[in-house]
Amino acid sequence: SQELEQSPQSLIVQEGKNLTINCTSSKTLYGLYWYKQKYGEGLIFLMMLQKGGEEKSHEKITAKLDEKKQQSSLHITASQPSHAGIYLCGAGGTSYGKLTFGQGTILTVHP
Amino acid sequence: DAGITQSPRHKVTETGTPVTLRCHQTENHRYMYWYRQDPGHGLRLIHYSYGVKDTDKGEVSDGYSVSRSKTEDFLLTLESATSSQTSVYFCAIAGTSGRDTDTQYFGPGTRLTVL
Numbered sequence: 544s545q546e547l548e549q550s551p552q553s554l555i556v557q558e559g560k561n562l563t564i565n566c567t568s569s570k571t572l573y574g575l576y577w578y579k580q581k582y583g584e585g586l587i588f589l590m591m592l593q594k595g596g597e598e599k600s601h602e603k604i605t606a607k608l609d610e611k612k613q614q615s616s617l618h619i620t621a622s623q624p625s626h627a628g629i630y631l632c633g634a635g636g637t638s639y640g641k642l643t644f645g646q647g648t649i650l651t652v653h654p
Numbered sequence: 655d656a657g658i659t660q661s662p663r664h665k666v667t668e669t670g671t672p673v674t675l676r677c678h679q680t681e682n683h684r685y686m687y688w689y690r691q692d693p694g695h696g697l698r699l700i701h702y703s704y705g706v707k708d709t710d711k712g713e714v715s716d717g718y719s720v721s722r723s724k725t726e727d728f729l730l731t732l733e734s735a736t737s738s739q740t741s742v743y744f745c746a747i748a749g750t751s752g753r754d755t756d757t758q759y760f761g762p763g764t765r766l767t768v769l
Contacts (some may be wrong), residue, residue: 544713547696576757585744585760586697631696633758639704640685640748640756641712644696 545570545634547645555651556622564617564631564648572612574635576642581628589617605624627652660745660761668715668769673732675764677745679725684749686728687758688712688720690741697744703728735768742766 544568556562562580566575574593578586590599599606603620619626629649630634633642657680667673677686685704687714689697699712701720709720717739719731732739742765746758 578760583763585762586746588757588759591757630698633697639702639710639759641687641699642697642758644689644698646694646696 545637545643546635547632547643549630549632549645549648551648553644553649553651555653558623558654559610560622562619562622562650563642564630566615566645568613568634570613572608572615572634573614575606575608576633576635577615577617578594578631578633580631580647586631586650591602622650622652624652624654626650658745658747658759658761660743660764662764663762664765666767666769667735669736670734673766673768675730675734675745675766676742677728677730677747677761679728679747681747682725683747684725685747685756685758686722687746687748688718688728688730689744689746690714690739691744691763692741699744700730735766737768740766740768 548567550565576591577589580586595610595612597608605618608615629647631647632645659678661673663697688700691697698714700718703709703722721729742763744763745761748756748758
Protein backbone atom coordinates (compact mmCIF):
# COMPACT_ATOMS: atom_id res chain seq x y z
CA SER A 544 0.00 0.00 0.00
CA GLN A 545 1.06 3.55 -0.58
CA GLU A 546 2.40 5.63 2.29
CA LEU A 547 2.82 9.38 2.46
CA GLU A 548 5.27 11.08 4.78
CA GLN A 549 4.93 14.80 5.45
CA SER A 550 7.68 16.99 6.80
CA PRO A 551 7.92 18.84 8.99
CA GLN A 552 5.20 17.60 11.32
CA SER A 553 4.83 21.11 12.71
CA LEU A 554 6.12 24.51 11.79
CA ILE A 555 6.10 27.86 13.57
CA VAL A 556 6.97 30.95 11.57
CA GLN A 557 6.81 34.71 11.92
CA GLU A 558 4.36 36.54 9.70
CA GLY A 559 5.95 37.47 6.40
CA LYS A 560 8.31 34.52 6.26
CA ASN A 561 8.35 31.95 3.47
CA LEU A 562 7.94 28.26 4.24
CA THR A 563 7.86 24.86 2.55
CA ILE A 564 6.04 21.65 3.43
CA ASN A 565 7.06 18.39 1.80
CA CYS A 566 5.10 15.25 1.00
CA THR A 567 7.06 12.13 0.04
CA SER A 568 5.46 9.00 -1.31
CA SER A 569 6.60 5.38 -1.10
CA LYS A 570 5.28 4.86 -4.64
CA THR A 571 4.82 6.86 -7.82
CA LEU A 572 2.16 9.52 -7.46
CA TYR A 573 -0.61 9.54 -10.04
CA GLY A 574 -2.55 12.37 -8.50
CA LEU A 575 -1.49 14.44 -5.52
CA TYR A 576 -3.97 16.60 -3.63
CA TRP A 577 -3.27 19.33 -1.13
CA TYR A 578 -5.84 20.27 1.50
CA LYS A 579 -5.92 22.78 4.31
CA GLN A 580 -7.81 22.28 7.55
CA LYS A 581 -8.58 24.81 10.24
CA TYR A 582 -9.00 23.49 13.76
CA GLY A 583 -12.43 21.93 14.27
CA GLU A 584 -13.39 22.25 10.63
CA GLY A 585 -13.40 20.16 7.48
CA LEU A 586 -10.75 20.01 4.79
CA ILE A 587 -10.58 22.66 2.12
CA PHE A 588 -9.23 21.62 -1.28
CA LEU A 589 -6.25 23.70 -2.39
CA MET A 590 -4.95 22.12 -5.57
CA MET A 591 -4.24 18.90 -7.41
CA LEU A 592 -1.14 17.87 -9.36
CA GLN A 593 -0.86 15.01 -11.82
CA LYS A 594 2.02 15.48 -14.19
CA GLY A 595 5.69 15.23 -13.30
CA GLY A 596 7.16 18.73 -13.07
CA GLU A 597 3.73 20.31 -12.76
CA GLU A 598 3.42 23.48 -10.71
CA LYS A 599 0.26 25.28 -9.63
CA SER A 600 -0.34 28.44 -7.67
CA HIS A 601 -3.24 29.89 -5.77
CA GLU A 602 -2.74 33.31 -4.25
CA LYS A 603 0.49 32.97 -2.25
CA ILE A 604 0.56 29.17 -2.20
CA THR A 605 2.51 27.19 -4.81
CA ALA A 606 2.59 23.42 -5.11
CA LYS A 607 4.96 21.34 -7.22
CA LEU A 608 5.19 17.68 -8.17
CA ASP A 609 8.73 16.55 -8.90
CA GLU A 610 9.71 14.92 -12.20
CA LYS A 611 9.91 11.44 -10.72
CA LYS A 612 6.44 11.91 -9.21
CA GLN A 613 7.34 10.70 -5.75
CA GLN A 614 7.47 14.00 -3.91
CA SER A 615 5.44 17.18 -3.76
CA SER A 616 6.18 20.45 -2.04
CA LEU A 617 3.87 23.21 -0.90
CA HIS A 618 5.43 26.65 -0.65
CA ILE A 619 3.86 29.66 1.03
CA THR A 620 5.28 33.08 0.25
CA ALA A 621 5.04 35.91 2.79
CA SER A 622 2.99 33.91 5.28
CA GLN A 623 0.03 35.47 7.07
CA PRO A 624 -1.92 34.41 10.18
CA SER A 625 -4.71 33.30 7.82
CA HIS A 626 -2.39 30.60 6.48
CA ALA A 627 -2.30 28.87 9.86
CA GLY A 628 -3.85 25.42 10.04
CA ILE A 629 -3.14 21.81 9.17
CA TYR A 630 -1.94 21.00 5.67
CA LEU A 631 -2.53 17.50 4.37
CA CYS A 632 -1.40 15.82 1.20
CA GLY A 633 -3.44 13.01 -0.32
CA ALA A 634 -2.45 10.53 -3.01
CA GLY A 635 -4.91 9.22 -5.56
CA GLY A 636 -4.42 6.86 -8.45
CA THR A 637 -6.43 3.95 -7.10
CA SER A 638 -9.87 2.81 -8.07
CA TYR A 639 -13.02 4.65 -7.03
CA GLY A 640 -11.07 7.81 -6.30
CA LYS A 641 -9.81 6.61 -2.95
CA LEU A 642 -7.13 8.75 -1.33
CA THR A 643 -4.29 7.95 1.05
CA PHE A 644 -3.31 10.85 3.29
CA GLY A 645 -0.14 11.98 4.99
CA GLN A 646 -0.26 12.63 8.72
CA GLY A 647 -0.51 16.40 8.24
CA THR A 648 1.69 19.42 8.97
CA ILE A 649 0.56 21.89 11.63
CA LEU A 650 1.42 25.46 10.64
CA THR A 651 1.42 28.30 13.15
CA VAL A 652 2.01 31.87 11.96
CA HIS A 653 2.80 34.47 14.61
CA PRO A 654 1.78 38.07 13.85
CA ASP B 655 -19.24 24.78 -1.28
CA ALA B 656 -19.91 21.22 -2.30
CA GLY B 657 -23.26 21.01 -0.52
CA ILE B 658 -22.32 18.38 2.00
CA THR B 659 -23.57 18.18 5.58
CA GLN B 660 -22.97 15.81 8.45
CA SER B 661 -25.14 15.06 11.45
CA PRO B 662 -24.81 15.12 14.32
CA ARG B 663 -21.83 17.46 14.58
CA HIS B 664 -21.03 16.32 18.11
CA LYS B 665 -22.00 13.20 19.99
CA VAL B 666 -21.10 11.64 23.30
CA THR B 667 -22.12 8.06 23.85
CA GLU B 668 -21.33 5.11 26.05
CA THR B 669 -19.41 1.95 25.26
CA GLY B 670 -21.59 -0.73 23.75
CA THR B 671 -24.29 1.54 22.35
CA PRO B 672 -25.05 1.74 18.62
CA VAL B 673 -24.31 5.00 16.84
CA THR B 674 -25.25 6.19 13.35
CA LEU B 675 -23.66 9.14 11.63
CA ARG B 676 -25.26 10.68 8.57
CA CYS B 677 -23.71 12.31 5.54
CA HIS B 678 -26.01 14.19 3.19
CA GLN B 679 -25.12 15.76 -0.16
CA THR B 680 -27.12 17.89 -2.54
CA GLU B 681 -24.73 17.63 -5.50
CA ASN B 682 -25.65 14.23 -6.94
CA HIS B 683 -22.03 13.06 -6.64
CA ARG B 684 -21.41 9.41 -7.39
CA TYR B 685 -18.71 8.63 -4.83
CA MET B 686 -18.98 9.05 -1.07
CA TYR B 687 -16.42 8.26 1.61
CA TRP B 688 -16.14 8.00 5.37
CA TYR B 689 -12.81 8.81 7.06
CA ARG B 690 -11.68 9.07 10.63
CA GLN B 691 -9.05 11.54 11.76
CA ASP B 692 -6.83 10.84 14.75
CA PRO B 693 -3.69 12.64 15.96
CA GLY B 694 -0.59 11.32 14.22
CA HIS B 695 -2.58 9.30 11.69
CA GLY B 696 -3.94 11.85 9.27
CA LEU B 697 -7.16 10.67 7.67
CA ARG B 698 -7.87 6.96 7.26
CA LEU B 699 -10.56 5.57 5.00
CA ILE B 700 -13.26 3.52 6.74
CA HIS B 701 -15.72 2.71 3.95
CA TYR B 702 -16.66 4.13 0.61
CA SER B 703 -19.51 3.99 -1.88
CA TYR B 704 -19.42 4.12 -5.66
CA GLY B 705 -23.17 4.17 -6.16
CA VAL B 706 -26.50 3.42 -4.52
CA LYS B 707 -26.19 0.16 -2.59
CA ASP B 708 -22.58 -0.20 -3.81
CA THR B 709 -20.14 0.01 -0.92
CA ASP B 710 -16.78 -1.44 0.03
CA LYS B 711 -14.30 -1.47 2.90
CA GLY B 712 -11.41 0.89 3.43
CA GLU B 713 -8.30 0.36 5.52
CA VAL B 714 -9.93 0.65 8.98
CA SER B 715 -13.38 -0.88 8.51
CA ASP B 716 -13.52 -3.23 11.51
CA GLY B 717 -16.39 -2.29 13.83
CA TYR B 718 -18.12 -0.13 11.22
CA SER B 719 -20.84 -0.70 8.66
CA VAL B 720 -22.34 1.61 6.03
CA SER B 721 -25.42 1.92 3.92
CA ARG B 722 -26.39 3.98 0.92
CA SER B 723 -30.03 3.56 -0.06
CA LYS B 724 -30.17 6.77 -2.09
CA THR B 725 -27.64 8.95 -3.85
CA GLU B 726 -27.70 11.78 -1.35
CA ASP B 727 -27.26 9.87 1.91
CA PHE B 728 -24.38 7.75 3.21
CA LEU B 729 -24.76 6.36 6.73
CA LEU B 730 -21.97 5.14 8.96
CA THR B 731 -22.95 2.82 11.83
CA LEU B 732 -20.98 1.73 14.83
CA GLU B 733 -22.88 -1.37 15.91
CA SER B 734 -21.40 -1.37 19.41
CA ALA B 735 -19.24 1.67 20.07
CA THR B 736 -15.86 1.26 21.76
CA SER B 737 -13.51 3.86 23.25
CA SER B 738 -11.08 3.27 20.37
CA GLN B 739 -13.72 4.70 18.05
CA THR B 740 -13.52 8.09 19.71
CA SER B 741 -12.46 10.26 16.81
CA VAL B 742 -13.46 12.94 14.36
CA TYR B 743 -15.34 11.50 11.40
CA PHE B 744 -15.38 13.13 8.01
CA CYS B 745 -17.53 12.42 5.02
CA ALA B 746 -16.31 13.28 1.51
CA ILE B 747 -17.91 13.29 -1.91
CA ALA B 748 -16.51 13.16 -5.43
CA GLY B 749 -17.42 12.33 -8.96
CA THR B 750 -19.03 15.05 -11.01
CA SER B 751 -17.46 13.57 -14.12
CA GLY B 752 -17.37 9.96 -13.05
CA ARG B 753 -13.58 9.81 -13.22
CA ASP B 754 -11.46 8.38 -10.44
CA THR B 755 -9.39 11.56 -10.43
CA ASP B 756 -12.28 13.76 -9.38
CA THR B 757 -11.48 15.93 -6.41
CA GLN B 758 -12.92 14.95 -3.04
CA TYR B 759 -14.82 17.58 -1.09
CA PHE B 760 -15.23 17.22 2.63
CA GLY B 761 -18.01 17.79 5.11
CA PRO B 762 -17.55 19.70 8.39
CA GLY B 763 -16.96 16.57 10.47
CA THR B 764 -18.57 14.82 13.44
CA ARG B 765 -16.76 14.69 16.75
CA LEU B 766 -17.62 11.43 18.49
CA THR B 767 -16.67 10.61 22.05
CA VAL B 768 -17.22 7.10 23.41
CA LEU B 769 -17.05 6.92 27.20
